[in-house]
Amino acid sequence: MIDDGSLVSIRNLRFYRGERAIFDGIDIDIPRGKVTAIMGPSGTGKTTLLKLIGGQLRPTSGTIHVDGEQVDRLGIRDLYRLRMRMGMLFQSGALLTDIPVFENVAYPIREHTGLPESLIRKLVLLKLEAVGLRGARDLMPHELSGGMARRVALARAIALDPMMIMYDEPFTGQDPISMGVLVKLIRALNDASRLTSIVVSHDVREAAQIADYIYIISNGKVIEHGAPDAMMNSASEWTAQFMNGLADGPVPFHYPAPGLEQDLLGVA
Amino acid sequence: MLEQLVRLGRIGIGSLEQLGRGHLLLLHMLAGISALFTRPRLLVNQLYSVGVLSILIIAISGTFVGMVLGLQGYYILSQFGAEQTLGVMVAASLVRELGPVVTALLFAGRAGSALTAEIGLMKATEQLSGLEMMAVNPVKRILTPRFLAGFIAMPMLAAMFSALGVMGGYFVGVGLLGVDDGAFWSQMQAKIDLYDDVLNGVIKSLVFGFVCTWIALFQGYNAVPTSEGVSRATTRTVVHSSFAVLGLDFILTALMFGE
Ligand SMILES: Nc1ncnc2c1ncn2[C@@H]1O[C@H](COP(=O)(O)OP(=O)(O)OP(=O)(O)O)[C@@H](O)[C@H]1O
Ligand SMILES: [Mg+2]
Numbered sequence: 001m002i003d004d005g006s007l008v009s010i011r012n013l014r015f016y017r018g019e020r021a022i023f024d025g026i027d028i029d030i031p032r033g034k035v036t037a038i039m040g041p042s043g044t045g046k047t048t049l050l051k052l053i054g055g056q057l058r059p060t061s062g063t064i065h066v067d068g069e070q071v072d073r074l075g076i077r078d079l080y081r082l083r084m085r086m087g088m089l090f091q092s093g094a095l096l097t098d099i100p101v102f103e104n105v106a107y108p109i110r111e112h113t114g115l116p117e118s119l120i121r122k123l124v125l126l127k128l129e130a131v132g133l134r135g136a137r138d139l140m141p142h143e144l145s146g147g148m149a150r151r152v153a154l155a156r157a158i159a160l161d162p163m164m165i166m167y168d169e170p171f172t173g174q175d176p177i178s179m180g181v182l183v184k185l186i187r188a189l190n191d192a193s194r195l196t197s198i199v200v201s202h203d204v205r206e207a208a209q210i211a212d213y214i215y216i217i218s219n220g221k222v223i224e225h226g227a228p229d230a231m232m233n234s235a236s237e238w239t240a241q242f243m244n245g246l247a248d249g250p251v252p253f254h255y256p257a258p259g260l261e262q263d264l265l266g267v268a
Numbered sequence: 269m270l271e272q273l274v275r276l277g278r279i280g281i282g283s284l285e286q287l288g289r290g291h292l293l294l295l296h297m298l299a300g301i302s303a304l305f306t307r308p309r310l311l312v313n314q315l316y317s318v319g320v321l322s323i324l325i326i327a328i329s330g331t332f333v334g335m336v337l338g339l340q341g342y343y344i345l346s347q348f349g350a351e352q353t354l355g356v357m358v359a360a361s362l363v364r365e366l367g368p369v370v371t372a373l374l375f376a377g378r379a380g381s382a383l384t385a386e387i388g389l390m391k392a393t394e395q396l397s398g399l400e401m402m403a404v405n406p407v408k409r410i411l412t413p414r415f416l417a418g419f420i421a422m423p424m425l426a427a428m429f430s431a432l433g434v435m436g437g438y439f440v441g442v443g444l445l446g447v448d449d450g451a452f453w454s455q456m457q458a459k460i461d462l463y464d465d466v467l468n469g470v471i472k473s474l475v476f477g478f479v480c481t482w483i484a485l486f487q488g489y490n491a492v493p494t495s496e497g498v499s500r501a502t503t504r505t506v507v508h509s510s511f512a513v514l515g516l517d518f519i520l521t522a523l524m525f526g527e
Pocket of ligand 1 (some may be wrong): 046047
């Protein structure tokens with residue numbers, strides 16, 4: 001069932017929050033060594049999908065395999081072993097707020113390896129250099145901007161040289177320069193170490209620029225998937241609307257609600 | 269009518285669920301203790317923030333409570349001409365009751381609420397999730413050292429409270445009101461029993477340390493991850509800890525002193 005070309009394979013995944021179906025039977029394959037973008041409107045469950053892949057949430061039904069292991073069946077010990085090979089960049093950064101930048105990046109190295117201090121120092125500085133924040137090593141997380149915090153979090157996510165990194169909205173809050181650098185960095189990381197990357201984003205341009213493959217999800221379903229070029233010229237009205245950022249089209253901008261007139265006039 | 273019944277049932281199920289989750293968390297925390305032996309640094313840091321930082325409030329409160337005991341005790345005892353036994357009265361009230369109980373109440377307000385807020389905010393800002401994704405177990409790494417620190421710190425703080433309370437009573441009784449110095453100490457020595465009084469007090473504060481820290485950590489870990497959720501959890505920590513301490517104190521007292 002699991003073909004060797006994909007690192008993550010998701011089959012018939014359903015996930016419910018209370019009564020609401022966030023995912024209603026989706027199949028996704030993340031190819032090894034490639035950058036895969038997962039796109040979709042805000043609130044469709046992209047963050048939720050990453051948490052499902054990381055084993056933080058359990059699917060209501062369906063299976064998720066990562067590197068041949070079924071994530072939702074793993075015991076805590078095996079799950080943690082698997083997670084050591086996954087990096088995740090949280091939307092908020094999720095840095096530990098009581099220790100400085102340097103210690104944040106050093107944290108996973110200290111927790112999981114017995115490396116000597118001098119080597120840890122070198123490793124951390126290299127990772128920080130990669131995200132352009134070597135000079136910020138002594139700052140506390142509350143002294144960073146949102147974009148900087150996300151880049152520190154990226155340095156931390158790659159600290160243990162994982163086999164796969166999941167980026168949750170890496171581009172939000174980046175100025176054009178750091179955005180360009182970040183796009184190159186994600187690409188370079190991916191190609192240099194045969195990493196597999198999953199990038200969640202609604203920045204169509206950047207995502208299309210770095211991704212080898214794109215999935216678009218909405219309303220609990222995979223709407224379309226394919227190479228960026230194919231997606232850009234997609235015949236589907238839906239995809240065309242999303243990729244070109246048009247307000248009019250089949251994709252609803254609104255969270256499901258009764259009619260505006262009805263709501264405003266207070267008619268139940 | 270039916271609606272009320274449904275609501276009652278829902279509250280009942282909700283509380284049972286909370287209770288279950290609380291116990292599960294406790295099991296996981298206890299399971300993490302062995303890992304602390306290899307990393308004592310984690311425990312030491314928490315002993316500092318839970319214990320050492322609480323010393324000032326405990327010391328000041330203990331002294332004042334002891335001074336008040338000295339005053340009140342003197343007025344009552346002197347009516348029977350028994351002011352020589354002031355030392356016994358002050359020490360017994362402190363060691364048996366006020367030391368463990370007041371320390372636990374202050375601990376809940378000072379250290380417990382801080383623990384809840386810290387853990388709750390770590391949850392709200394995804395730091396706990398972040399740790400999980402780094403393959404670090406947040407319960408073992410973050411909660412267990414705090415739990416053990418609270419358990420260890422409480423009896424020490426209570427001992428400090430009682431000791432300073434006795435000094436406060438001494439200062440008022442002997443220093444200000446003229447009770448005989450020798451009688452104050454010798455009566456105390458003769459009447460306060462190592463097992464009946466001191467050991468029972470220590471047992472009480474061990475129980476309170478266990479319960480207060482557990483409540484504080486559970487409330488933080490279980491908080492709704494928003495500012496409001498964390499603030500409510502902090503309040504709940506203080507309220508639940510206070511009830512638990514006072515209720516348990518009655519039960520423990522009945523068991524220990526109630527032949
Ligand atoms: N803890 C939760 N409890 C209940 N519902 C939740 C919870 N977290 C998320 N949701 C719901 O799940 C849906 C998907 O959330 P998710 O965070 O995965 O969206 P997203 O695609 O990452 O959105 P964005 O692009 O804005 O980050 C949302 O509509 C939200 O209402
Ligand atoms: Mg999201």
